[in-house]
Amino acid sequence: MLIPFFIHIIPAHFLAKPYPILYLCKMQLASNLLENAVNEFAKLPGIGKKTALRLVLHLLKQDTAEVSHFGETITKMRTDIQFCNRCGNVSDAAICTICANPLRNQRLICVVENIRDVIAIENTQQFSGTYHVLGGIISPLDGVGPEQLNIESLTNRIQTEETEELIFALNPNIQGDTTIYYIQKKIQQLPCKITTIARGIAFGGELEYADELTLARSLTNRLPVGSYISNR
Amino acid sequence: MLFFRQLMLTQFRNYVFDSFTFTQNVVGISGANGSGKTNLLDAIHYLCFTKSYFSRPDAQNVHQGMQGFRLQATVTRQQQDFELLCILRENNRKEFLIDGDAYKKFSSHIGRFPCVMIAPDDVELISNGSEERRKFIDTLLSQLNEDYLKNLIDYTKILQQRNSLLKAAAEHNRLDDALLDILDEQLSERATNIYNRRNDFMQEFIPAVQQEYESIAGKGDEVHINYYSQLHHNSMQRLLRENRPRDLYLQRTGAGIHKDDLEFSMQQQAFKNIASQGQRKSLLFALKLAEFNILKQYKGFAPVLLLDDIFEKLDAARMHNLLHKVCVQQQAQVFITDTHKERLESAFEQLGIGFELVKLE
Numbered sequence: 212m213l214i215p216f217f218i219h220i221i222p223a224h225f226l227a228k229p230y231p232i233l234y235l236c237k238m239q240l241a242s243n244l245l246e247n248a249v250n251e252f253a254k255l256p257g258i259g260k261k262t263a264l265r266l267v268l269h270l271l272k273q274d275t276a277e278v279s280h281f282g283e284t285i286t287k288m289r290t291d292i293q294f295c296n297r298c299g300n301v302s303d304a305a306i307c308t309i310c311a312n313p314l315r316n317q318r319l320i321c322v323v324e325n326i327r328d329v330i331a332i333e334n335t336q337q338f339s340g341t342y343h344v345l346g347g348i349i350s351p352l353d354g355v356g357p358e359q360l361n362i363e364s365l366t367n368r369i370q371t372e373e374t375e376e377l378i379f380a381l382n383p384n385i386q387g388d389t390t391i392y393y394i395q396k397k398i399q400q401l402p403c404k405i406t407t408i409a410r411g412i413a414f415g416g417e418l419e420y421a422d423e424l425t426l427a428r429s430l431t432n433r434l435p436v437g438s439y440i441s442n443r
Numbered sequence: 444m445l446f447f448r449q450l451m452l453t454q455f456r457n458y459v460f461d462s463f464t465f466t467q468n469v470v471g472i473s474g475a476n477g478s479g480k481t482n483l484l485d486a487i488h489y490l491c492f493t494k495s496y497f498s499r500p501d502a503q504n505v506h507q508g509m510q511g512f513r514l515q516a517t518v519t520r521q522q523q524d525f526e527l528l529c530i531l532r533e534n535n536r537k538e539f540l541i542d543g544d545a546y547k548k549f550s551s552h553i554g555r556f557p558c559v560m561i562a563p564d565d566v567e568l569i570s571n572g573s574e575e576r577r578k579f580i581d582t583l584l585s586q587l588n589e590d591y592l593k594n595l596i597d598y599t600k601i602l603q604q605r606n607s608l609l610k611a612a613a614e615h616n617r618l619d620d621a622l623l624d625i626l627d628e629q630l631s632e633r634a635t636n637i638y639n640r641r642n643d644f645m646q647e648f649i650p651a652v653q654q655e656y657e658s659i660a661g662k663g664d665e666v667h668i669n670y671y672s673q674l675h676h677n678s679m680q681r682l683l684r685e686n687r688p689r690d691l692y693l694q695r696t697g698a699g700i701h702k703d704d705l706e707f708s709m710q711q712q713a714f715k716n717i718a719s720q721g722q723r724k725s726l727l728f729a730l731k732l733a734e735f736n737i738l739k740q741y742k743g744f745a746p747v748l749l750l751d752d753i754f755e756k757l758d759a760a761r762m763h764n765l766l767h768k769v770c771v772q773q774q775a776q777v778f779i780t781d782t783h784k785e786r787l788e789s790a791f792e793q794l795g796i797g798f799e800l801v802k803l804e
Contacts, residue, residue, distance in 0.1 A: 349622065350604060351605075351608035351611055352603050352607040354607075356619060357619060358619075385600055388629065389601075389604070389622075389625055392628065392629070393621060393625050396621055396624070396625065397621065422548075
């Protein structure tokens with residue numbers, strides 16, 4: 212008869228990891244004012260109760276004037292900020308600095324999902340056209356249809372501004388594709404070139420670790436070596 | 444072949460911590476009811492499929508009163524060793540690592556370490572609705588072809604979007620035709636890919652199942668299997684176009700590959716209406732063994748076979764046949780559970796092969 216063979220070795224790193232205890236929920240603070248402030252900070256993304264407390268205690272140590280200034284800056288940011296009438300980007304005036312810049316190619320529009328994408332593309336310092344911020348992508352599942360997005364203003368823009376090229380810089384997923392096809396269908400009669408950013412192997416990436424879909428796509432949409440070298 | 448050499452379970456189901464080492468191709472697991480026989484098989488399934496066989500949420504697999512679990516195994520696949528690790532963190536986040544590298548997408552693990560499980564409730568595959576059969580075919584095809592799984596995931600997502608749009612259209616009494624057109628186009632592309640793949644596969648799979656059935660049940664009752672799909676006669680695009688008024692009325696998509704089915708019949712009648720218990724079980728084994736054979740053929744090595752409580756379902760002669768087929772001919776690692784240790788022992792001794800027994804308390 213065979214005897215079952217048991218080894219009772221519990222991996223140390225598994226046991227050493229303490230379970231999160233929910234003590235923070237029961238944080239006892241001497242002041243309600245303090246607690247309210249902590250709760251407000253903890254609503255911010257990436258900030259837990261402990262970090263919130265540290266930030267609040269830091270503010271408590273500072274001059275009253277300085278904290279007032281801090282508060283005012285935040286309030287002013289929220290109340291005074293505008294969205295560009297033309298492209299939907301954040302702006303201090305009715306038209307944002309990108310749209311107002313005469314050095315930028317006004318007949319080139321890059322369509323992005325949100326303001327963060329504008330910042331990302333601006334940081335490349337490679338794009339000298341203008342933007343159009345959709346404010347989301349089409350996803351009926353999340354209750355977002357075309358009418359919730361700045362699509363009408365985009366079609367108007369293309370008509371009135373005699374746009375030469377529309378570049379889609381949306382996330383490469385199904386909803387991104389849905390949005391691209393939808394807009395493309397809306398404007399297909401207009402004499403405007405429509406392109407999308409390249410998809411494929413990331414710069415500095417390794418082929419071995421790329422997923423098959425990306426690799427396959429890179430092979431299908433391969434580039435002439437001449438243009439590849441000149442673009443580096 | 445795929446071979447599990449060591450398995451460690453921490454806070455998984457009824458295990459607080461246990462470690463098992465396997466040295467033989469045939470592993471019998473015995474123990475009383477509730478001793479964790481099925482859980483041990485499910486742990487192996489977890490490591491092959493990143494999820495439970497019994498489609499329950501991950502959190503339900505944690506040992507009562509504890510948080511998180513950890514499953515770890517050393518497996519050998521064609522002379523190469525791999526370390527598989529599945530961790531459910533305390534916050535219910537699941538991680539899956541192979542040789543210390545975490546997967547970004549769990550779907551890329553599917554198919555690398557194939558296994559086939561046969562559990563008592565699987566007869567539902569034959570008697571229940573078509574969803575079970577689609578799931579069975581999808582699970583198998585996903586292991587053979589990564590592209591299929593990708594198409595299937597996309598199809599499900601787009602279908603959800605389309606149904607949401609149909610619902611929203613009914614609520615607001617206004618429909619964006621252009622958007623529905625786009626979704627139909629996206630859906631059709633995936634549906635066609637999936638249909639072609641399923642159709643090709645059935646040419647090979649259906650004869651394989653029939654052959655297995657014959658060898659288990661004998662030549663007498665011939666079972667007929669038909670792959671049903673609305674796409675046999677119409678393209679997906681046309682189906683969606685023709686069904687649009689109906690879909691708008693019902694607020695869901697009524698046609699497509701999500702209505703496909705495998706129809707079993709015997710003597711021109713539906714199998715589930717006239718088949719005996721024994722015939723159902725024989726068909727179930729035929730389906731699963733055909734799955735096993737196809738996996739072996741495509742992968743070039745034998746998958747792990749998990750047999751849960753099957754002694755209850757077969758007479759001694761059929762059992763011997765089945766065990767001989769999978770343990771001796773196929774050279775696969777087989778895990779078999781039973782409540783009676785003696786029954787396992789005598790069955791294995793008859794086969795005259797090396798085996799080991801794990802007794803659970």
